[in-house]
Amino acid sequence: MKLLVVNVNTTQxxxxxxxxxxxxxxxxNTEIIPLTPRFGAESVEGNxxxxxxxxxxxxxxxxxxxxxxxxxxxxxxxxxREGLQELFNVPVIDITEAAASTAIFLGHQYSVIxxxxxxxxxxxxxxxxxxxxxxxxxxxATGLGVLELEADSERAINAIIQESLRAINEDKxxxxxxxxxxxxxxxxxxxxxxxxxxxxxxxxxxxxxxxxVQLGLQTSKIRTYAQPHKKKIAMWxxx
Numbered sequence: 266m267k268l269l270v271v272n273v274n275t276t277q278x279x280x281x282x283x284x285x286x287x288x289x290x291x292x293x294n295t296e297i298i299p300l301t302p303r304f305g306a307e308s309v310e311g312n313x314x315x316x317x318x319x320x321x322x323x324x325x326x327x328x329x330x331x332x333x334x335x336x337x338x339x340x341x342x343x344x345x346r347e348g349l350q351e352l353f354n355v356p357v358i359d360i361t362e363a364a365a366s367t368a369i370f371l372g373h374q375y376s377v378i379x380x381x382x383x384x385x386x387x388x389x390x391x392x393x394x395x396x397x398x399x400x401x402x403x404x405x406a407t408g409l410g411v412l413e414l415e416a417d418s419e420r421a422i423n424a425i426i427q428e429s430l431r432a433i434n435e436d437k438x439x440x441x442x443x444x445x446x447x448x449x450x451x452x453x454x455x456x457x458x459x460x461x462x463x464x465x466x467x468x469x470x471x472x473x474x475x476x477x478v479q480l481g482l483q484t485s486k487i488r489t490y491a492q493p494h495k496k497k498i499a500m501w502x503x504x
Contacts, residue, residue: 273340286449308411319345335474342388350490360466364442365397372439374402376432379444382406403436
């Protein structure tokens with residue numbers, strides 16, 4: 266089984282981190298193929314960058330030479346999953362939805378701990394679109410940019426733990442979702458510090474993707490995610 270794990274930004278170090286986290290939980294017969302878009306922002310923290318990343322991710326997957334069984338979009342609250350579902354028959358898993366769908370098996374309400382406050386509405390909208398907002402106690406921001414997660418890991422982990430504890434004590438969250446692909450290596454430390462289940466969307470998405478492939482399931486092509494109509498598209502950057 267081959268899973269494409271696509272970073273939504275162009276920072277290779279973050280792609281490497283995401284790929285490493287994915288491999289840690291992948292089954293022995295699963296090959297993880299991390300991909301970095303050839304264009305886009307170095308970090309995605311707003312609507313403009315998110316829409317840009319959606320095109321970059323679609324281009325990245327279309328440029329990939331080889332077979333694959335599922336696609337994981339490793340961006341939290343980002344646009345683009347639906348476009349991938351139109352373009353490809355294989356299962357497409359967004360890490361935002363993977364984390365939320367896993368959380369509802371483990372507690373009554375969950376909270377998402379993310380980076381900057383401006384990312385909160387994007388995540389809330391993605392959860393609303395996916396139908397997971399009713400079980401979401403809160404989406405909290407640490408105030409750290411995406412690239413700061415790697416640059417100052419101790420500051421990042423402390424901020425994530427503090428916001429997680431506030432979500433548990435003030436918002437009554439019973440499960441915590443880490444709201445950024447760049448947090449994928451912090452799951453264990455946050456869980457130890459908070460005493461509640463902590464979900465990383467990357468690793469959750471890997472197990473969901475594996476299950477769908479093993480069940481022989483693919484994206485429905487009847488209506489919503491039917492293949493795009495063939496037509497001329499002027500100056501389209503996709504490969």
